[in-house]
Amino acid sequence: MIDIHSITKTFAGGIIVLNDVSLTIRSGELLALLGPSGSGKTTLLRIIAGLEKPDRGAIHFDATDATRLSARERQVGFVFQHYALFRHMTVFENIAFGLEARPRASRPDKGEIRRRVEQLLELVQIGFLADRYPSQLSGGQRQRVALARALAIEPKLLLLDEPFGALDAKVRRDLRRWLRHLHDTLGITGVFVTHDQEEAMEVADRVVVMNQGRIEQADTPTRIYDHPASAFVYQFLGNVNTLACRVVHGVVETEVGLTLPVAEYATLPEVPGNLFIRPHDLELTPVDHPGSFPVILEHQAVLGASVRLDLRALSGQRLEAELTRARHNQLTLQRGDRIGVRPLRAQLYLAGDVPAAAFGNHQGREIVPLDP
């Protein structure tokens, strides 16, 4: 178990990269640090590895205080985004590096090193590349070498910094499934950094969503998707339409012409807020259908199994809707059509001074309008 306790890190120029971050990583889990660039996720990973020193805070690896240990002493496997392979060494020599760097007393003999490296080459499925140099490999192969090299020192903890960031989409998808499989085989504790929410949701046991040097939410992918802890998390997990709104005596009023009743807020006089609707939660209706608002269809794009519609409300605001191919085929839509849309589900976050405890504002409020 790794215990990260109130880590704060400031870079030159006074930029606070990590602001009082605490996190517990359980043994054997695969954890994703997810956030936009500049959220501090890579810095947190580097601090765990000992490549960066925190200004304040402590890190414990099980019972030992690792805060003052150097990267070398922590025995943590680290995989860099751009692989950081040793260019003048063969794949074999790269992987053997960590074993050969051990102090004489614990260093395996030559035959044992060879056996272990061959095992690792087999594990990452690149045995046939042992004598090549990194410049002769593809991106995906290099990443496998980097992974095998990190695993060679038998780390208790494996850290991966945007491991698939530099790869193309297809290789990326294959490799992340394979990583998940590898993790399940080895049972090693793993932390990886990504800015791709799909990747985090698909691969990780738990996802830690970070924003501006803070942890917004740390939970299982399902819980994060279903119960986002903040407006930021809701927005970051996938596409979302954001409608500025006002809540007046229990009714949400938006500029696009949508009104929704929220009985719980009946006592509030007038509060501004934001209403979030996922594209797949927008249902197409005839114009003037009760509970809907009118939009103009500007563009439709077929994306495999689904169709994305670009819509413009009468107020000029652009929205996005997503529907299945089957549903799309029923509708026979034309560009420039006037149609109605209504939310099947929406999430309301109030801005300004609202007593958070009373209204659960930070969590937002889910609204499921009934079809009138």
Added chain:
Amino acid sequence: MRTGVLPGFGLTLGLVMFTLSLLVLAPLAGIFIKAAGLSGEAFVAKALNERALAAYRLSFGAAAIAALVDVIAGVLVAWILVRYRFFGRKVIDALVDLPFALPTAVAGIALTSLYAPNGWLGSRLLALGVKVAFTPLGIVVAMVFIGLPLVVRSVEPVLQDIDSEVEEAALTLGASRTRVFRRVILPALLPAMLTGFALAFARGLGEYGSVVFIAGNMPGISEIAPLLIVIQLEQHDVAAATAIAAVILVVSFTLLILINTLQVWRRRRIDP
């Protein structure tokens, strides 16, 4: 042949061959033609006598030692310039090029007055029993001085290019600082160090201006080969001068080809 973005390969190649022939090949060929006029015995007498052999040994030996010192010192200087940000870094950066810009005679006078037995440094070194000026050691000092910028400027860009992540990777794999340097940084720098060595060696071998001031020029002891050529010319023995020149040319050319081959071999291991 691959055509680049810019046209005119034929024209540029022609121009290159023309200038190269005019500036480099023709004069060198001249030396051989002139030297070939000598009979075998005359050649040996003029270019391979006791005094000339001593001069070759001194020139090649001192240039090699100086180039070696330059490589070590040059890597250190480049390391500091690339890896650290400190007050006065820009000044040091500019100072590195000074031996380049200085007329070699000025460098020779400056070094001689500094290292002479009554000089500021020379007198102190003499007290320790080390004589620098007017000895082979003085020659090495002058060659080190003029060769240093070549190594620094060869190594610097390569050092800048070394990804700090590669070092971090080695650290996380449990390597000590010395191991990171020996196994990760040094192999990456080696081709550049070889280039620097070759350049400094060539420069030291050809150096005349600064060396003659500090050398003392005692035949057989501190007389460098280029000086021997000048002496022969002053005595109007052009044949002897070209014979010595031919020997130097052949040896340096062989050495440079050797160093180049070594480099190509190293590079091929990294970027096949």
